[in-house]
Amino acid sequence: MTTTLTVREASAEDVAALVAVAAETFPLACPPGTDPEAIRLHLRDRLNADAFAAWVADPSATLVVADDGAALQGYALVLTGRCVDDSAAETLAGVGVDIAHVHELSKIYVRAAAQGGGAAGALLDAAATAASSAHGDLPMWLGTNVANARAQAFYARHGFEVVGGRTYRVGDQDHSDVVMLRGA
Numbered sequence: 464m465t466t467t468l469t470v471r472e473a474s475a476e477d478v479a480a481l482v483a484v485a486a487e488t489f490p491l492a493c494p495p496g497t498d499p500e501a502i503r504l505h506l507r508d509r510l511n512a513d514a515f516a517a518w519v520a521d522p523s524a525t526l527v528v529a530d531d532g533a534a535l536q537g538y539a540l541v542l543t544g545r546c547v548d549d550s551a552a553e554t555l556a557g558v559g560v561d562i563a564h565v566h567e568l569s570k571i572y573v574r575a576a577a578q579g580g581g582a583a584g585a586l587l588d589a590a591a592t593a594a595s596s597a598h599g600d601l602p603m604w605l606g607t608n609v610a611n612a613r614a615q616a617f618y619a620r621h622g623f624e625v626v627g628g629r630t631y632r633v634g635d636q637d638h639s640d641v642v643m644l645r646g647a
Contacts, residue, residue: 468536468582470589473526478515480535481528485510488537488572494610497633505633525594529573529582537573539586541566541594543601551606554627554642560602566594568605587621606631606640618643 473481489510490502518524518540525541546552546562556562568590573582591603606629607614615625623643631640 468529468531468577468580468585470527470529470585472593473515473519473528473538475516475519477528477535478512478519481515481526481538482510482512484535484538484572484574485515487574491575492572492608492611492614493633494608494638497638501633523598525590525597527586527589527593529577529586531577536577537571537582537586539571539590540569541590541603542569543567543594543598546604548606548629550629551604551642554629555602555604555644558626558644560604560644564599564601566591566598566601566603568603583617584621600646602644602646604642604644606642609639609641615641615643621645 486506489506490497493502515526518526523543525543527539528535529537543566544564546555546565546567548567552562555565568587571583571586571590573586594603595601603623605618605623607618608631609628622645624645625641626644627642629640629642631638
């Protein structure tokens with residue numbers, strides 16, 4: 464049986480489901496050896512109901528979900544404005560990006576059962592289109608773990624190129640990410 468996914472703008476009613484999807488999917492993107500306590504802290508502090516509610520309400524945030532009619536299967540978040548990640552900002556400025564006006568693909572996660580069926584690509588396309596419609600056609604950057612070859616290959620297929628690196632904190636652990644960019 465094939466399940467049809469609808470990609471749509473997230474609403475306040477989706478917040479609890481978004482927290483659940485984050486709890487299931489964020490650990491899948493962490494490199495092997497990441498301390499489970501660091502993941503728990505990250506989920507508690509950065510992917511909680513207050514954070515999702517704030518993104519839903521923030522006009523500079525574009526949050527879309529993939530919904531199969533029974534449950535959310537994934538989400539993507541684009542933040543538009545100043546790059547507030549100092550490490551990434553240095554990398555982006557070094558390749559000529561105006562770090563005051565940029566889209567960040569902050570998060571894109573799909574449940575394991577829905578991976579490989581086009582949900583991530585649909586989420587990326589919808590989030591990028593909505594962010595550009597609302598805020599202009601700006602360069603888009605993202606960070607992903609240097610060991611996550613699958614994610615890097617996915618982003619490369621969608622026009623992103625590695626332009627440098629950054630440090631990303633999960634709980635109390637620092638991780639090395641690549642910074643990828645498209646549309647510069």
